Amino acid sequence: MSDMLQLTITTPTAVLVSEANAYAVRAEDESGSFGVLPGHTDLLTVLPASVIRWHSRDGATHYCALRGGLMTVENGRHVAIACRQGTIGDDLAKLEAEVEAMRAAETxxxxxxxxxxxxxxxxxxxxxxxxxxxxxxxxxxxxxxxxxxx
Incomplete structure (x- = not known):
């Protein structure tokens, strides 16, 4: 078993993220916020509009605002997120504001x-x-x- 996660975030038209060296992923579903580390059990969950966070091997934190989607974890290593729309960015406050706007529009x-x-x-x-x-x-x-x- 590897000590890294392979993270992929896709929309119907693009691959937003293809990170082979993530060591932690943080997401949120209807039950709340949760983390995924290497060796995580298989998982399938629906993600609401939210911000995904992950840490790469170099210690940098990355963010992606999603307009809802589906997340799977397979074999304790492969994390895949399929979403309708996503925005990659470094400004967490801006991405969280974008998610709030998405949630308001959905409401x-x-x-x-x-x-x-x-x-x-x-x-x-x-x-x-x-x-x-x-x-x-x-x-x-x-x-x-x-x-x-x-």
Whole structure:
């Protein structure tokens, strides 16, 4: 077993990070923040919008802001993160602000989606009420004699 991690961070269109000499990776999922060291057990987890940190062999700390993704750890050495969007940077405060903006945008999108779902539901109920209104053809077909005109 190696004393280093191989870290790969990809988007659908690019490889953002391909680091063969990382000795620690720090990430965050819905359960909280966690670290990965060489020899870590296999893992599969979903990452929300967050900042990934890793330390390379030379002691430098690197950062990548993610717009959510999927992280796997295999064989205690291979750490792979597939994300929708990512930004590499050295300014942690700036990247954390970017993540907060991503989270706010996701929250706004979720709110808009809920509002639209409520509108569609209300429209469907109104249509059903209109259809089932007494006296409307089709609503009380069973009470009309066969062949009778409304």
């Amino acid at each position: 706004d999108a979720e709110c808009q989606m809920r509002v639209e779902q409520m509108r569609l539901h209300a429209r469907a109920v109104r249509e059903l009420m209109r259809y089932l209104r007494p006296g409307r053809m089709g609503a009380n077909d069973a009470s009309m004699p066969m062949g009778a005109a409304p």
